[in-house]
Amino acid sequence: MPSIVERFATLPPEVQALFDNTENGMPFNISKSGCLVLVKLGKEAWNAWREIFPVTGMFPHFTNHADFSGLDFRGDPVDFSGYVFGDGADFRGAQWGFGANFKGASWGRFANFSGAQWGDFANLNGAQWGDAGNFSCARWGAFAGFVAAQWGAGACFYGAEWGKGANFQGTNWATSRTIYLDDEHYQSAKAWAEARGLAPDTFLAISFAGAHFAGEADFSNRKFTGKTDFGCLPEGYSRRRVQRDEAGLAKFDGNCELLWENDPEPRRYVMFDAAPKFHGCELHQDTTFDGARFPPASGSDEAARAYRTLKLAFSKQQAHREEQRFFKLEMKEEAKRAGAAKFMYLLYEKSSDFGFNLWRPLALFAVAWIAFAFTYGYYGISTHDLTICGSLDASCKVQWSWLEFSLAQSLPLTGFDKLHSIATLKNNNVPVLVLALHKVISLACLFLAGLALRNLFRLK
Template sequence: MSVVPDHPDIEKLPPEIDGIPVRETIRQLFRDPANGTPDNISKEGCLALALKSNELGGAGKGYVVWNTWRRAFPVPHLSIVNHANFQESEFTEVMDFRLFEFGYAANFQKTIFRKEANFDHAKFGTSTDFGFSYWADGASFRWTQCEADIKFNNSYWCNHANFLGAQFVSANFHLSYFKNGACFIGAGWSDYVIFSSCFFNHLSCEAAEWHYLKTRFYDSILLFDELKNYANKIGSNPTVFEGLFFTGSQFEGGVDFSNRKFSKTSLFNQTENFNDILRNGIGIPLKDVMGNIQHVEHIGIPPVFFRVAPKFFGCELHQDTSFEGAEFPKPTGSEEAARIYRTLKLAFNKQQAIREEQRFFKLEMEEETLRETGLKRWLFKAYKKLSDYGFSITRPLNYGGLSVMALTAVYGLLSWLGQCGLTVRACQFAPQWLEFSLLQTLPLPGLDKLSEAASKVFWPAGAWWGLVLSALVILHKTISLAALFLVGLALRNLFKLK
């Protein structure tokens, strides 16, 4: 095997760090031509250097050799020369990338991790790409420092994905599949993160103040301060979400955004532009831990779906927040679900976002309906059936109109029975019952005399007939007044009339 001459800058490296022979390790590794050179490393060289760094550093210092090389031989500005390239690699053992500094445009595209992968405290440069990656076991990105345009699109996570406290500029998880849940507690970004058309078994995105994150931080306090300084530098915050896009995503388990401030556009709506989804809708075939082919497929264009009511307790929503077309779980009578929807209703009420406020008021009422018993439950059901909880104009008009038509037919039938069916000698079928019915439909003051005059013409005489007529008139006016009230209520609710 030919030997590559040593790069002159290797002599500038420290002989050892923490007892690890850094200089000699890097010298020997790049004497193999398959690994490239220190300033133009090959894909094989990246894999060999990462494994060697793990081997020599052991638990806790696996980054030492790698970072020494990376700092001495960075990626040239806006170039992919000498970038960390692991594309289409397959890691069959547990990988410890903790504290690794990958630099600009690190490439993990289509990489398979068969065992657990730990990237805690790692630093990723702009345009790092984990697209179409496959994670067969747990993956940890806690406390990572990520620059702009970090790609995780079309990734498949078989086990838990942990991004606790990670700080991004921007990232893209489009069409990713989180089979066993994901944690973004205390994660923040200064620009946006895209989760469009993703699948989540469970998602935790609660806010976390720095003092809380510090209690979860079991590593060096210097590392914590470094992470906090990085967040301040890029403008991210562990309690604030900047641009956030869950368009077309599916949530099969619990979702928690409690105490977050949404300071920019936040979309939980149905996909509007389907071109990208149609183009990337079927994932590449990847091997699972048993060696079987694992297909990541996204067929169809579903709306956002929540299997469990999403928690937004204590949140401050941005004005450009939308749940248009989102589907929520069937009501179960859950007290917690009612509180969840009430919270979202009040949040949108502050913004005067009428449609969104109405959406969550209805969901709250459906939960409250199932929590009531006896007569109260029936009243809630009638309220929904007849007026869609006070937001439908057509329902009270339709039900009221049908009731008026039915009562009009009853007036005519009883008039015929009274005048012809029971007393044939005095048979007189008068059409004034139509006029009488119309006068009861609009119960205005001053129409009683006209109603009385019309009733004398078509209604049979007698005490019992008078009692029946009085009962029908009371029912007719009650229905008319209720329909008019519900129509007025709907107009007020829909247009926020005072």
């Protein structure tokens, strides 16, 4: 292997000159200030140094890794497209303004963006990360782009936030060619990904636990090949945010550890402010949305289709609970735009939670049984005495026979043998209508209870 001096001699002259200043460190052990100076020399200079003097050491003790922790690029933006950062890159608490460009950039393992912030229209299309990328509590503005972006296993977005629009769509390699700067960049990115089992349409194990998508989140055409979490933050982990000074710069303690404070919003669950899109996706069997919150129904056909897509995806996996979750969300969207049939959707929801609640229809059955018992008593209908009890006054006492007769009318195909006795009443029409109404309500309750049993236990 060439010596350090020999390798140093192959660096571009402007990079060699950078290390004349001892504050910038050494080419084999660059300092934080040296990283900032070098990155401003451009992609060619940075990548040349990175190739000749790679990161050494193991997590968490990397040497010669890129360190941009706490830096503010809002006033002096850098185009990071195509940069190669290597393992252990430290961007904790860093921030960028409008249109930050990381298109086609690549990081190795253990890249740390915890507490970082981006403005609107951040472009990370085609960007690549190795295993264990950390984006916990990071924040993006509106319309962040992650099209064809790739992460190794264990990418963590605990408590991360996105503004109005986050595009994680997957593509194939042929389609993603236009993302990269030139053919050499494209071939290099493809080779890097294939060596690690990555692809522009694939996610390995990834967690968005506790994240907030303030606009449309689009994960269409992605293959989720590892454990995927859109649920709640794990026990012992709370939402937090970076402490910043009046200028907005992140604060660090004497050990260069990022300082945090509790987030005023104690929410632990994932929150979608718009129906997420997963069209054309393949979900891993260990995919969860437990505890996730979705927006109130808007009656949008687009939202209904988004939920239907997730319902069908989980149906293929026999993931019944998740399938039920998205079926109910789909039904709520359909109810909003049902027009004249809206009342039927509302009744379906309230009486049985769209066929997934066993106890509501049984409770309604019991209430109808008692209520109609008193109604039959009012009309003098009983199994033993069909005399009229017109006003339920003191002389008209509650009889057990009312309950017997009401129960008989509640059960399917029973009680009809007593219909001939109705003719003895003064008004034939009212009791017949009452009996018919009771029978319809009871049958509907029993049907909904049976439907709930089938849906909850997947009975055939």
